[in-house]
Amino acid sequence: MEFRYLPMTDSDKSAMLKKIGINSTEELFSDIPEKVRLKQPLNLKAPIDEHELTKELTNLAQKNISVKSHTSFLGAGVYDHYIPSIVDHIISRSEFYTAYTPYQPEISQGELQAIFEFQTMICELTSMDVANSSMYDGGTALAEATNLSVAQTKKQKVIVSKTIHPESLEVIKSYAKGQDFEIVEIEEQDGVTDIEALANELDENTASVVVQYPNFFGQIEPLQEIKQLLEQQPKSMFIVSSNPLALGYLTPPGEFGADIVVGDTQVFGIPSQFGGPHCGYFATTKKLMRKVPGRLVGQTLDEEGRRGFVLTLQAREQHIRRDKATSNICSNQALNALASSVAMTALGKQGMKKMAWLSMQKAYYLKSKFEEVGIPVVFQGPLFNELVIDMNQSIREVNEKLLTKGFIGGFDLEQMNTGMYGKMLVAVTEIRTKHEIDTFVKEVGEIHG
Amino acid sequence: MANQNFSLIFEHSSPGRIGHSLPELDVPEVDLTKQISSPYIRESEPNLPEVSELQIIRHYTGLSRRNYGVDSGFYPLGSCTMKYNPKINEDIARLEGFSHIHPYQATNTVQGALEVMYDLQQSLAEITGMAEVSLQPAAGAQGEWTGLMMIRAFHEANGDTNRTKVIVPDSAHGTNPASATVAGFEAVTVKTNERGLVDLGDLKRVVDEDTAALMLTNPNTLGLFEEQILEMASIVHEAGGRLYYDGANLNAIMGYTNPGEMGFDVVHLNLHKTFTGPHGGGGPGSGPVGVTKELAKFLPKPILTKQNNEYVFDDNRPHSIGRVKPYYGNFGINLRAYTYIRTMGAEGLKQVSEYAVLNANYMMRSLQETFELPYPQHCKHEFVLSGKKQKKLGVRTLDIAKRLLDFGYHPPTIYFPLNVEEALMIEPTETESKETLDGFIKTMLQIAAEVEDSPEQVQEAPHHTVVKRMDEATAARKPILRYKPE
Structure with missing residues (x-):
């Protein structure tokens, strides 16, 4: 059978085999030991033409109730x-969505600049100094934040309010297991973090305190009181997870002295799509700039003095620092960060x-x-x-x-x-x-x- | 034009201009200042752009023209599998019944989506030879970490708490040792031998009762198949360790062999590589994990299962390593991978690997006389050249990469893997035509000739891009990571 994504003709193939100096492509696989070879074809559904496949998948899609049908x-x-309608038009431009990570800045200025603008908008919304190019989602961004707090403070206790998103709490627990630190949960009181319980737990072993603002129940956490508590333990970090839309009206966590602010920009231009991909953001202080997980875009000049953008401070990252990296994260959510940038720009x-x-x-x-x-x-x-x-x-x-x-x-x-x-x-x-x-x-x- | 900066969206801003269309308030207005105490009401406004819709479109269209994707041209970026991203995948992912469903809807209202997920799990298990698959991890690096956490849980469940080491080849991608660290292990390096394969003697030396796992990709990062994979598997297994397969290079072997046959216990896949999820300029990806029966109970929860013809999530998994990501993984990317697998079937996927390998070998043989080829055997889906000869003439691999930009190509991966000097790692993928491969080969030979005849032409490249080489040192020394109005 022939496939539209595979362009080689028989004559191409024979010319190429000749150049290689072999008679059949089988010879190229002769280094795979007989013992590990598959004895029969993969047992998958038969290939299907574009029209039929569209029909079949449209039928499956129509089996679902959606936030559009209801x-x-x-x-x-x-x-x-x-x-905004423009979001999908822009992210459908294939120069964006079929590109890799912008490692070659001369032909990636579009993506790099878009990320630089995204970083700026996140800093503006959260009132933080630095934001990265994005994370997988709000939940894993929060887990990365707790990991960072443990690495930075060399303390082993992370205090988490139970009013954060319960699945984020589960993710934090999984990450904590990897790094062997302790999670202490603070109960909810009248819909917000029990401040008294928090005060009792906060001590010199505390790496960080984690709250969500607005919290999982929609309530606005008293960040001011929590910040005041934290003043007694100035080395402990204050981590806030925030729906970034709320920060259009509410005082941003940066103004309450947060050390790290994370969240998900799904609210800006990204459909729910059954829970992913969404787009995490990660913002922090200048002090922690060189500890940030993931990619950062910085502004610089080219040889002729033109403004341009590059991936920067890469000495933090896994491809340079390997086992000493600040995080193992490699990809980000660039295309979704672009969608959110367009939506944030449209909102203005x-x-x-x-x-x-x-x-x-x-x-x-x-x-x-x-x-x-x-x-x-x-x-x-x-x-x-x-x-x-x-x-x-x-x-x-x-x-x-x-x-x-x-x-x-x-x-x-x-x-x-x-x-x-x-x-x-x-x-x-x-x-x-x-x-x-x-x-x-x-x-x-x-x-x- | 040449010397002008391309404006930032903030520089188009004018107070009072809008680019949105929000509804007007249709309920009685509440005085929010009476509900929210004043410290919590934002005083300073975020400095977001104030631009019209056309300004936004012009801005981002302009940015897109300053970017390069697979649709723009050849992208032989080794280890990244920059194959064509089929358009039907994009159409399917945008169907309302997939793109606008909420993860907390009752499962009986999303059976169509769950059927896709279940079927994809089954297909990936078949392709990798694993018993069970979870679609939860967000991307490759998270898949690696998830896999290692399962191996850790497995050893702990056996009371085997002293297994602190994870072995990775010196040619491995940086995420491997980084993931090992994040999972609480110590990364230990095993050497590559003169044939570009894992040195078995060195493997025997580093494997001991502390070994939790060996992380490996096969074909390896040099694009070479580890022929002694079964021997390696038994060295690790006999010492009580487990074998981890990094699925980054699966594109080379589909239908020929699979990680299960090779003796691997845990696998992660990069659906944004082999299975055509678009790279998106850096993501989103998707990194499902597969495991053997022995490790299945440690998979992240919840697990999607089929009971009495209905798809449901099973959260009752007492041995699970827990949740690694909110909700159920990157459904939108998984859906694209599923669409691709259905388009190709078993026959098509085997051809994918056949042509990925044929194309790489054809290019390798066409370039081996001009550039140094450190490992002469047949390669798999990619190969690594060294720019050593050119370096002697004063031209670095970086310069060659930059010169390729002038000819409209995305350069190969450079300076990786770390164990090849002046490395150029080339992965053509199966979706490129012979004409494209020939054009690239011709250009590489021309650049090699320039290195000899007019090296400055290469050293000063690129000549035809919108910006020239960037001052990366200053960018890192004095970081400017956001725009601030003058």
Whole structure:
């Protein structure tokens, strides 16, 4: 059978074999010992033509309910936001998406400059000095941050609030096992980190304190109080995971003295796509610049004095430093960082604030509507775009009912072994209309009874 | 034009201009200052650009024209497998039922996506000869670390807590020793012999009761097949260690052999290499891991399984190393790999390896008289030349790479692997035509002639790019990592 991605003709092949001085390509594989050779063809589905394959995969796609076919109130770390049409047009330019890492700066200025602009925008949003070219996602960026804090402070205890995303917490635990450091979890109190418990745990062995802002329950963590606590242990690092959109309206962690700020830019131009690829960001202080994991782009001049950009400070990285590298990370999420850059550019100074503000306005409206129909809103502290309601019944069943009404309901908090039976985490964004919210609350109210 | 800087998006900014289309508030406005206490309300505005939609499009179109991808031209970047990225993959990944599904939707609302994932797991297990596969790791380096953490958990489960060393060849990619460190091991190097293969005597010397694993890619980083792989496997296994396969070079052997047959216990794959996930300018990638039955219970959780014709996630895995990434891996990239595997089937994938190897050998034989070839045997999907001869004439491999830019090519990987002086690592891939290979060969020979006749032409290259060589030393000494308005 012939394949459209394989251009060699029979005559090409025979000319090439002749040049090599052999009669068949089999001879090129003669160094593979007979004992390890496959005795029969791979057992895979037969190759299929483009039209049929498109039909088959379109059918599979249509089996899924999506946030486009239904109205979604599901968030929990992945949000349904406005994605400007231009984003996909730009990331579909193949000079970007079919390029490798920009190791040859003379023919990679486009990608390098785009990353430099991304780094700048992340610094602006977080109020930090330095941001890298991106990480796999928010969860692994947070794990890299905790690893860095242990390496930097030579202390073995990382204190993590249980109000961070539960899957990020799981990832941190996996990484901690690799580096043999201790994770101490701080319980939640009224929807935010229990400050007293945190104060009791914080000591001279603490490498870092990790909180999420806004946290997993949508609540705004009291960064000011946490920072004040940390002043008693100035060597311990303050790590904050932040939804970067929230920083359009909320005071950025950099202004509360954070040492590392991480998060996920999925909220800017990246579809949910079943959880990945998204795009982590990693921002820190000038002091830690040479400890940052992953790639950094820096500005410089060429031989003729023109401004240009290069990958820089590579002495931190695995391909130079090998087993002494600050991290093993090699790739980043360049194409998704580009998508987020385009979305952040489209939003601009005004749009960023407006989108954050709209999301908050809708969240407070949603809260008032729930209270109107008598559904308890569990936490009463300040919130961003998510809140917890108490349905006092199986959320899985509630969501099944909502699905028949055209809604993807909120996140079932019981799923995360948080001991929160009957509680649902509900998210809204700027694109949920009043009508959608009103109808949703009405349906939820009817189920609640 | 020549001496002008290409503007940053911030330099196009004008106060009051917008590039977005956000809805107006349609609910009663709440005074947020009454809800949020003032220290938490942002005072300083982030300095983001204020530009119109056309300005954004012009800016990024301009940037794209200052970039080079596989679609622009030949990209023989060794160890990176820069093959063609099929367009149908992009179309499939953008179908709404795949691109706009939320990871926390009930599993009965995403059966189509789970079917793709399950089928891909099965296909990758078959291709690698492993018992089970997890799609969770985000990229190759994370796959390596995940694999090593499983090996660590395996030894610990056996009460074997003194296995602190991971052996890597001196030719290995830097991620191997770095991943070993992050997984809590000490990386130990094993030497390469004069034929470019792992030195068995040295392997016997370094393997002992402390050995947790040997990390290897086969074909190795020099593009050579480790013929004594079974002997190596038994040396490591007999000492109680496990064998880790770095799947970076799988493109050379599909349908001919697989890591399972060779005796490997754990495998990671780079779906963005062999299986056509686009490199995206540096990512996102995808790095699934496969394991033998013995190690399956240590796989990251949750595990996707099929029960009574329904796909479900199994989180009840007491021996699992835990979660390595939120959600289920880079689904969008996995979907592209799946589309590719369905396009090619077993027959196509075997041809992929056949032509990847044929193309590399053809180029190697066409260049071996002009450039030094340190290892003369047949190569697999890539080969390594040395620029030693040219260096004697005062021209470095870096200069040759830069000169290639003038002819519209992306240069090969240079100065890697570390054990070849002035290395040029060339991987043509199977998707290139003979005409393309011939054009590149001709150019390489021409540059070699220039090295002899007019070396400054090469030493001063590139001549025709939008910028010339960059001052990288100053970039590292006085780092400017972000834009600040003057």
